[in-house]
Amino acid sequence: MAKKDNSSFEQKLFKAADKLRKNIDAAEYKHVVLGLVFLKYISESFNELYYKLEAEEWSDPEDRDEYIAENVFFVPKLARWEHIRDQAKLSTIGQTLDEAMEVVEKENKELKNVLPQVYGKANLDKTSLGELIDLISNTELKAENENSKDLFGRVYEYFLGEFANAEGKKGGQFYTPKAIVKLMVEMIEPYKGRVYDPASGSGGMFVMSEKFVTEHRGSIKDITVYGQESNQTTWKLSKMNLAIRNINSKFVVWNTEGSFLKDAHPDLKADYILANPPFNQKEWGVDILQEDGRWKYGTPPNGNANFAWMQHMLYHLSPKGVMATVLSNGSLSSNTSGEGEIRKNLVEGDLVECIVALPKQLFYNTGIPACLWFLRREKNSHSKEILFIDATEMGFMKDRVHRDLAPEDIAKIKDTYRNWRKGENYQNEKGFCKSATLQEIQKHSHVLTPGRYVGIPDEEDDGIPFADKMAALTTTLKQQIDKEAELNQEIEKQLSKIGFAL
Known part of the structure; x- marks a missing residue:
């Protein structure tokens, strides 16, 4: 058959x-x-x-x-x-x-x-x-x-x-895996307003935002998308991608200089910002932009643009806006070249709302572990608190080298975040999520790695008494030792037959 x-x-x-x-x-x-x-x-x-x-x-x-x-x-x-x-x-x-x-x-x-x-x-x-x-x-x-x-x-x-x-590696320059985009969109819920992506790639963030609006019976006309891309080939892919979805891409633009050196939307204040900028980007132009007004929380180092991207987005965030960005895990703990000070200023300024540690192998272009940062200007319900979610053990291997998040994984993370924001049906879960106060974060010197806060999940008790477990293990070990001795004798015997002695 x-x-x-x-x-x-x-x-x-x-x-x-x-x-x-x-x-x-x-x-x-x-x-x-x-x-x-x-x-x-x-x-x-x-x-x-x-x-x-x-x-x-x-x-x-x-x-x-x-x-x-x-x-x-x-x-x-x-x-x-x-x-x-x-x-x-x-x-x-x-x-x-x-x-x-x-x-x-x-x-x-x-x-x-x-x-x-x-x-x-x-x-x-x-x-x-x-x-x-x-x-x-x-x-x-x-x-x-x-x-x-x-x-x-x-x-x-x-x-x-x-x-x-x-x-492979080059593919990641224009494409963010669908599960990550879906998770970000489901968490910030872009129902109505201006949606911005300063490193817009092939337009995946905008397509997922449109799907979100449609699925929640909203009107696509209620959102306007703004984007910028420095790779012309990728920009062309995005223009076609958005046209197929009937999304107006008038404000999705291309220039070779990129978002730092030639901001295409200098006056934009966006309600929602979604981005997956290049990880740990070097030589991004800080020498020209040393006194730039965007670096309100500290001048980012030339060797790494992570906090330049974050502050560029914050600069474009409206007073009631929310943003979600993918960054490498180094952004959570690095103290080199003033990065620790910038992170401290963001935390003390009560802008960081939630951190999600992602599993490895989700991306096509890098094996670098990544995380999601969620920042919000108005944290009415959870002032001076940050929600930490450790999703590093979630997902499944969809092929030999790539992991993916299952719909139930996305739902669990999204529901945890939404419930925490509403103050309903939320509780800390050891090994998965923790709502940490500013005082706790200060004790950890403003390092934002979720594992430090959520802890290690308790081992499940299988109900077998310790003495019984040890008896079974020692019996197995004795059998293996006896088997080893038997095999060693056989090896010695076979070697002696061909004239070799141990």
């Missing part, structure tokens, strides 16, 4: 697409695949409105303004999927796709300089490219009972994660 394939639709599609990769590097191939997924998505959206307009007596389905009014990308005939599909088997398909991307950019100014025009490259096998187009063309036929547009949003997101995995 054939083994049943239980892999998800996205997994099957990715495996099929990856087979067509041939000798192309994953870093390059992601632009080929994600560009096609994006083109298919905007064609689906366009066609949906096109047929609707076609059925209306006084509407013109080729009128670009009709699409602008409905916030739908206008797709010129040269770029419509039917045209691409019909050309898939021709040797000129690479050129056809590059032209398609060009005309889509021309007709939709928000996509200017965003879409990949890499299909005419000599190293891209045109037969495989044609097969990839066929694969994506047949996608909607295989996805049962699902809106095709929603499906392509899911596919794009899944493919981003898989390409990040394939690229």
